[in-house]
Structure formats: structure tokens, C-alpha cells
Amino acid sequence: MRFLSILIVAVILLGCKKKEPPKPPESVQLVFPEKNSECTTGEDINATTSQVEFRWGASSNTETYELIVTNLENGNKQDVTVTTTSAKLPIAKGTPYSWVVISKNSAVLQTASSPSWNFYNSGFETTYAPFPAEIVEPKMGASAFKDINNDVVLRWSGADVDDDIIGFELFLSTETPPETSISTPGPDATDTKVSVVANTVYYWRVITKDSEGNTSDSGIFEFRAL
Incomplete structure (x- = not known):
């Protein structure tokens, strides 16, 4: 009788066990x-x-x-x-x-x-323009906190199939499209500091240049300086 009671309780407990919710998918490689x-x-x-x-x-x-x-x-x-x-x-x-x-x-x-x-x-080209620079930060629509010197760091990543990038040109403005050139860093550069004013929206873009005279445009990104 005691064994039967234990068995009944076990069945009830198993029946009451909550079903695990479905797991979200994972990203691919x-x-x-x-x-x-x-x-x-x-x-x-x-x-x-x-x-x-x-x-x-x-x-x-x-x-x-x-x-x-x-x-x-x-x-x-x-x-x-x-x-x-x-x-x-x-x-x-x-x-x-x-x-x-x-x-x-x-x-x-x-x-x-x-x-x-x-x-x-691949096409019929013997040389390729650089890939548009990838904006690392600030991302589109992000808020960026200025440091004690009222600077914000702009970061990007450049790449080229021909591996012949010779430099970048950065444009920054409170108006869009940004047409004020603020920096022309070399081919190994990945960031630069810019002076900003708090509670102001800025627009920026990066032009990548290679040794064949090809260029690419990152597109326009915006951020708010805080």
C-alpha cells in the first residue's frame, strides 16, 4: 500500500512538472x-x-x-x-x-x-574600389558622451580586396549631408577625436581612398553628443 502511495505521488509530481519554454534560435557562422x-x-x-x-x-x-x-x-x-x-x-x-x-x-x-x-x-575589373568604411561607433542614432575635453571618439573600420587603401577623409557637421572635412587620417587609422557641443546632433561619414584613385562612401550616420 505504501509503495502504491509513493507511486501515485510520483506520477502526480511528474504530471505537474512545467514544460520548458522553446529556446530562441542562435546565430550562424x-x-x-x-x-x-x-x-x-x-x-x-x-x-x-x-x-x-x-x-x-x-x-x-x-x-x-x-x-x-x-x-x-x-x-x-x-x-x-x-x-x-x-x-x-x-x-x-x-x-x-x-x-x-x-x-x-x-x-x-x-x-x-x-x-x-x-x-x-567578380567581374571584368582589374582593380576594385575599397569597401565602404564600416562605422563602429557612434552607431546610427546613438548617444555619445563627450569627455572632459569636450571630445567624442569616432571609430570606423576599412577594408579593400586589393589591400591598397591610402587613407580616409572624415566629414562632420550639424547639418546633413556633412560637407565639412575634419580629418584625413592615414591607411592604418581607425579612430579620431572631434570636439562637440552637448545636446547637439551631429552627422558624419567616412570616405575611403585607394592608390588607384578609387573611393567609397560609408553613408551618413548621426549621433547626439551628451
């Missing part, structure tokens, strides 16, 4: 095209377009993957959702792109984003 590289494996579609296969690793708790590919020259985006760890898209030759993969699970609202990688889709 991108594989190909490689970061800051030239992709030469595209399948020709016509004189201006080739089909490129994007590959990434599987991530936990993920049902589907959304691949987003952005043309860095005009901002146009292409996307496709798949259940596999690869997808093909037709993209323009001789053009810089960025790509990112979003992990999704229908059981939860959360998603997970991979890092964003840049690459050039």
Missing part, C-alpha cells in the same frame, strides 16, 4: 563568400549577372534561415528564406555586396543575426 574577399565562383547568367551560392553553418533551435544580400552601391536588397544552410542568388558582377543570415524559429518571437560580411562579386 558565415562561410562563403568570405569576408572582404573577391568571389570568383559565380555561375554566369549573362554579361552583367552571375549566380552566387551563399553558405553558412547550422545553428541551434532554428527552423529557417533568411539570407539578406545588399548591393553596397545602390542599397538594393535581395532576400530568400530557406531551411538549408545554403542559397543561391543572382547578383551583379563587379559589384560590392554585404550579406547576413537571420535565424528564425516559429515557436518564438526572437531571431538571431549573424555578423555582416562584405565581398566583391
